[in-house]
Amino acid sequence: MKKKLLKPILASTLTALMLAGCVSGGIPTIKNADGTSNRAGTGALLGGVLGAVVGGSTSNHSGKRVAIGGTVGAAIGAAIGYSLDQQAQEVAQTLNTNVNNNPKAEQNSNNQLIVSNTDKFVKIMFRDPMMFRTNESVPTASAQAEIKQMIPALQKPAYAKMIIQTVGHTDSRGSFQHNQTLSEARAASVGQTLQNGGISNSMFSKGCSFSKPIVQNNSIANMALNRRVEIYLYPSQESVIDPCVN
Numbered sequence: 001m002k003k004k005l006l007k008p009i010l011a012s013t014l015t016a017l018m019l020a021g022c023v024s025g026g027i028p029t030i031k032n033a034d035g036t037s038n039r040a041g042t043g044a045l046l047g048g049v050l051g052a053v054v055g056g057s058t059s060n061h062s063g064k065r066v067a068i069g070g071t072v073g074a075a076i077g078a079a080i081g082y083s084l085d086q087q088a089q090e091v092a093q094t095l096n097t098n099v100n101n102n103p104k105a106e107q108n109s110n111n112q113l114i115v116s117n118t119d120k121f122v123k124i125m126f127r128d129p130m131m132f133r134t135n136e137s138v139p140t141a142s143a144q145a146e147i148k149q150m151i152p153a154l155q156k157p158a159y160a161k162m163i164i165q166t167v168g169h170t171d172s173r174g175s176f177q178h179n180q181t182l183s184e185a186r187a188a189s190v191g192q193t194l195q196n197g198g199i200s201n202s203m204f205s206k207g208c209s210f211s212k213p214i215v216q217n218n219s220i221a222n223m224a225l226n227r228r229v230e231i232y233l234y235p236s237q238e239s240v241i242d243p244c245v246n
Helices: 002-019 039-057 062-094 141-148 176-196 220-226
Strands: 113-117 122-127 163-169 203-207 228-234
Touching: 062 113, 062 122, 122 141, 141 176, 163 176, 176 203, 176 228
Parallel strands: 163 203
Antiparallel strands: 113 122, 122 228, 163 228
16 A cells, blocks of 8 residues: 555656656757757657656556556647747747747847747747837837737637747837837837737736846947837746846
């Protein structure tokens, strides 16, 4: 009787540790050809291992349980990674671009629009020149049209529970408080554009002033890189980050 109780307990403990990333050696991260993480593949691998562990611990017919548990676990794990990967691709397609998870992409001045994703969120970055006039917080007509292009994707059922965060960033010219107010107003305007387009998701905005530069504010070119608005799509409250710090 004690052995029967012990196996599920050990399986549950191992599952929790692996999900928390605490197992030494852990599950290897699956990589794409460009070196970026393949979240769907990694999720499937992790899910398969956990499913096999749990399946093998819950019955005397451990061989069959391991096979079934591994298959089900892999499917669940793949879905976790696939969701954000797929959503990033859908948003990128509506904006006529591709997903770009290169960590140096934002430092390239040719990239005025970047769609990327992690295992916690999808992020859309709009560079300042295509968004606002100097010291103004209302997006230009062309910028509003660009933002509205995302709306058909965001209105799909798969996005219904996504939490949307709009974030404004400035360069370091002027006082921190002036830029804080400007960044907050710009972020709020982008959020309002989405809401006016029919998006009813839980939504909030945040201004970061110049506290989160991409590069040092030591040249006109670098300052232009730092002026931007970002839109984050989170699957749950637990995934929400502070974009002014993280």
